[in-house]
Amino acid sequence: MNINKNYLNLEESYLFSTVGKKVAEYIKQNPDKKIIKLGIGDVTLPLCKTVIDAMKKATEEMGKQETFRGYGPEQGYDFLRTAVQKYYKKNQVDLKLDEIFISDGAKSDLGNILDILGVENTVMVQDPVYPVYVDTNIMAGRKIVYSDCTETNGFLSMPDENIKADIIYLCSPNNPTGAVYSKEQLKKWVDYAIKNNSLILYDAAYEAFISDTKLPKSIYEIDGAKTCAIEFCSLSKTAGFTGTRCGYTIVPETLEFDNVKLNKLWIRRQTTKYNGVPYIVQRGAEAVFTQEGQAEIRKNIDYYKENAKIITDTLDKLGIWYTGGKNSPYIWLKCPNNMNSWEFFDFLLNRVQIVGTPGSGFGKNGEGYFRLTSFGSRENTLEAMERFMGLRKDIS
């Protein structure tokens, strides 16, 4: 028996473990100092009431003979798919029910979708990038090319006719940079994909943080996208589902390669290797899309967005360049005084006990940049920014 040797080509990521070690070491040396973590990529507010009520009701149903549910459809229950359909409709995107697949999260489906795609395809990822796009393709042995995101292009790279790729990952609002593509920019990617017979894998996990109505929340707001793109979305950051696990993937029926509908292949993949999201969780997810649910999650998102504003206001005052923060929970800032990412990490930790994430951990173009997130508490975010302002003389 041989293992899948592609796994041997994976690089270990020491990003978060190194962050953890440095923080632990600092605490050991300075037990009296209060650390504030603004590197956290997880939500902190609890699930909203409407969701809790729905899940409790569903749990009760599972305990009674007459309302018990066994195997559900692998693609998700129609009650939830219909809710997602209506949600898209608000952004003028018409989807058929059969194009909507309920999943246990964007990360799972972003990895699993590769099952139905040939290993000989060349993959394009942006740099800096969410590491999962890279690792899942290394596992399958695909060739990877990089599309450079830099200060010059606002960390939003555009298609280059000299770089061909069969599979293109786009994430907007972006993790880690928080940058968001405009409709005009996305149209160029869609045109490139159609011209080159490429498939776009569009990660829209942070779409709920977009408040600028001119910015697209779905790639299907762009003409032609239904012939070249699969979209992945998640309730993790939208509704605090990181520990509850529910998302959805859109595979348009018009998406065809090699004269085969990807929708049909994906159904086959899912029915063979998956059994769907728990009924209880699907009822919770359905509640997110109700009027009450939308109002409640909006309050939570606004809370995080206010944190982001507190951070960007501070960066504005200090004259520090950044992307994100306006339509995203992430703020991606340029390290002051030409510090590299880890130098700035040490500087912040030692001087003001703030922990963030070194940008270099997300790719070579991340060097010299730094990620802060808005998922902390209001109190901690305010205190962190006060401390930050205290560094004014040293960093501007």
Add this chain to the structure above:
Amino acid sequence: MNINKNYLNLEESYLFSTVGKKVAEYIKQNPDKKIIKLGIGDVTLPLCKTVIDAMKKATEEMGKQETFRGYGPEQGYDFLRTAVQKYYKKNQVDLKLDEIFISDGAKSDLGNILDILGVENTVMVQDPVYPVYVDTNIMAGRKIVYSDCTETNGFLSMPDENIKADIIYLCSPNNPTGAVYSKEQLKKWVDYAIKNNSLILYDAAYEAFISDTKLPKSIYEIDGAKTCAIEFCSLSKTAGFTGTRCGYTIVPETLEFDNVKLNKLWIRRQTTKYNGVPYIVQRGAEAVFTQEGQAEIRKNIDYYKENAKIITDTLDKLGIWYTGGKNSPYIWLKCPNNMNSWEFFDFLLNRVQIVGTPGSGFGKNGEGYFRLTSFGSRENTLEAMERFMGLRKDIS
């Protein structure tokens, strides 16, 4: 962009859709007749009280700031892994916590485990077989060889030194045949695997139905298995979790191929492509392993086993040959009067309105056999067997 062309080699299974069509057609022609479905592969009893209470409590926790949980460990929470560890200990199997991976079900992990195994491996599946073993390997382009299960070997094939395979699927108690390997038989498979450097993928999804204490519930009851086998288990049939989704996969630390620990590869796969089982569901699963939970699920399993006994008693009276039913929810019978599987299906449907599953749908060796299950209600099972007995003159 090219699709994964291996998908084009998949055969469409018409088994359950044909069953559905035939039944619908019959009902249309005979609207007054009462159909009894004994083909059902899903549980019908609701979740037990201890599980419901645990999930309601966990749901409450998710709604409060101080007890909310975001991302959990991909491998599952230690509270559940510890519960699984103790469960194995009862069968004299010692597992380390790091060898236990909580999953959303055996089907998912049986498919996903292939990610870490080379595509050049030859796979051995038994015939008849749970179709997922075959389809997941066709998707990856692996060569498949079959190990024949027939009346002669009691539908429990044994290793054949003339047939080499790198990956071997064993399912015991078996789906669809209900046959169960003895320790002596499993030892031969373990010895074969060690000698041939093969990996056994052991599907123990129905282990909870084993009441004969001499039969192994886990392959790790066999010496040497920890160097050649991964075990998959599920709470689907054990505790009625088909719509709640939780299982576990055991990857021993001693399992090494190409000088690489499979445990390490599997952690890498899961952390990259998976985010774990919902916290609420893990609390429900934990409750299954408590003393109260075990007593409650035992009642349900006993209910199904009593149904199975009602079926096998009838087959005994009629002198019909079968496997399963004693330590399994499935009964696999030889069609009387040399009928083939679909002939017997039509015969049962038309004569006594009982629906079962034609064995030919599970592979060539299934031809001439038929699967009944014990997941129906007591009332329906009793009535079905009464009708069956009415056929005495025609089928013996």
